[in-house]
Amino acid sequence: MSNLYGDFNQKIDYVFKVVLIGDSAVGKTQLLARFARNEFSVDSKATIGVEFQTKTLVIDQKIVKAQIWDTAGQERYRAVTSAYYRGAVGAMLVYDMTKRQSFDHMARWLEELRDHADKNIVIMLIGNKCDLGSLRAVPTEDAQEFAQRENLFFMETSALEATNVETTFLTILTEIYRIISKKTLTANGEDSSGNSGLLKGTTIIVHGQEQNSGCGKGGCCLSS
Template sequence: MSNDAKIDYGFKVVLIGDSAVGKSQLLARFTKNEFNADSKATIGVEFQTKTLVIDQKMVKAQIWDTAGQERYRAVTSAYYRGAVGAMLVYDMTKRPTFDHMSRWLEELRGHADKNIVIMLIGNKCDLTSLRAVPVEDAQEFAERENLCFMETSALESTNVESAFLTALTEIYRIISKKSLSAEGDNGKSGSLKGTAILVPNQEENTNTGGAQQGGCC
């Protein structure tokens, strides 16, 4: 799967949100199926790639992670450039990280393409007894802003793959439609319905107390 010659699409996805909400852990869980309890704060920018198949097409996702601290904000424009997807991450045990989502979303929309696919992620849903952000609050925000929404646990691997796959499949649906359009093939967008291979394992994760998907753009 590492043979780039076979890649049909390459998508850049950015992870944004406050420091210590688990962005790096989500990235490690999705790309390498790893979780490091002692991971240090990300300094600067790093990215990982993962190649997967969507609708019989080989898709390479390049997922960028940056520090949430204010002093690294200088990377913004380069960080967002070319991104077709964004994972907006908060810690569901820390209310301020959710309250800052509006600011992160405003910054994202100020720098990114207007058609960017955005997934709101409430991470650390394994810590149910420490919940500080009701699912309803996040769902309401996601619906108002037209975002997808899921709760995840990088620690327990709950919904991590589902969240990324949902976003990547939505990106694929939009980009492949554009390709068809560019070829003067507008009338065939219905043939893309085969992309509904989304979220292969969400059913088994429904016991996480509200890990649900909102409407995607």
């Protein structure tokens, strides 16, 4: 993936909608700000309703526009669900690794996601705030076990220190691209293997970012 953020005067080949979900105050908005604008706001206000940011990048010499949607985690905004999930090809389930309750709620968020979203959506579990290692309330092993059981990607991040943030977004977007491009080949009759472009459990190995000492190892927990 050379020239990830280059000159985008050419046409956009793909637009991928990815949704961020999880409890309030787990850092969804900060993760998005770090990825889209490389910013972090210490006095970030709670998200009201729905917002989204876009970022254009190159994957496999194709120009991909990522449209990342961010929503309030508070219960009173849950009515936005069906419209929020419509058309999403990826989802990021975010919890705060210093708040056990936010991790315990992941099963409920995942159930809601699967009720509303396309069944082939690519899902990544994200343990945010790993810079606060001394306050960890969710062992990495617990999250890895949950991710493996539910066929999710998993990674720990720090929006504050920018640890694994870009890697996380690129991992999910690359996996979406892999699936969508394979579907396109199938639709065009160019794939003679009979593959439908659904998840096959391919492991993505990501390199290039140092992990903070408070962050456990991320990785792909998809199985076929």
